[in-house]
Amino acid sequence: MSTSTDVRLAVLGCAGVGKSAVVVRFLTNRFIWEYDPTLEATYKHEVVVDEETISLEIFDTAGQDESGSWTAWADALLLVYDITERASLTHASHIKALAARPLPVVLLGNKIDLEHTRQVSFEEGEQAAMELGAGFFECSACTSEGGLSEAFLELARETRRIRAAQSRPRRRSSTTHVRQAFSKMLTKIGS
Numbered sequence: 122m123s124t125s126t127d128v129r130l131a132v133l134g135c136a137g138v139g140k141s142a143v144v145v146r147f148l149t150n151r152f153i154w155e156y157d158p159t160l161e162a163t164y165k166h167e168v169v170v171d172e173e174t175i176s177l178e179i180f181d182t183a184g185q186d187e188s189g190s191w192t193a194w195a196d197a198l199l200l201v202y203d204i205t206e207r208a209s210l211t212h213a214s215h216i217k218a219l220a221a222r223p224l225p226v227v228l229l230g231n232k233i234d235l236e237h238t239r240q241v242s243f244e245e246g247e248q249a250a251m252e253l254g255a256g257f258f259e260c261s262a263c264t265s266e267g268g269l270s271e272a273f274l275e276l277a278r279e280t281r282r283i284r285a286a287q288s289r290p291r292r293r294s295s296t297t298h299v300r301q302a303f304s305k306m307l308t309k310i311g312s
């Protein structure tokens with residue numbers, strides 16, 4: 122198993138969509154019906170992705186952060202909306218626009234246990250994610266159905282992939298090779 126990587130993950134979305142519930146379910150596999158309206162909180166958690174240990178730092182935001190201040194901190198964004206509140210999907214898309222630089226993003230539709238009051242279909246969520254260039258999952262923090270953990274793991278995996286691509290040495294262009302071959306030839310002729 123290779124060395125650990127740190128990934129900072131910000132969990133965003135409007136108030137009441139279940140950000141804290143999603144984070145707590147991921148960290149402890151539990152669901153608690155009532156949380157204090159979130160004061161911002163940060164958690165650490167280790168996961169193993171493709172045989173590499175990744176140390177996640179998870180920032181559960183207060184749901185009112187319109188400033189985009191988390192962009193300087195975060196490596197990846199988990200945008201949560203509530204499938205029973207159409208406006209929360211619009212809000213999630215709006216948050217993405219606040220990011221000052223490109224970051225891996227996953228859109229997560231929560232509360233699928235409330236199917237009878239669903240306002241946003243799976244297909245609409247998927248379409249919104251495509252427009253955002255984001256991964257997409259639905260879940261219930263309450264019943265643990267759906268791709269809750271996968272959403273976190275996908276962000277860890279994608280961040281690791283981007284880092285690996287950035288640290289890979291760039292290949293020299295073929296023009297550089299040709300130029301070097303010519304200059305070698307000229308040096309030989311000249312000597």
Ligand SMILES: Nc1nc2c(ncn2[C@@H]2O[C@H](COP(=O)(O)OP(=O)(O)OP(=O)(O)O)[C@@H](O)[C@H]2O)c(=O)[nH]1
Nearest residue numbers: 136137138139140141142154159184232261262263
């Ligand atoms: N039925 C159902 N209720 C949920 C689910 N997830 C969260 N809730 C409820 O939704 C409410 C809001 O959940 P929170 O986790 O506090 O939401 P939040 O997005 O962190 O809210 P803020 O802290 O105000 O930003 C609570 O009453 C939760 O019990 C879910 O998957 N299903």
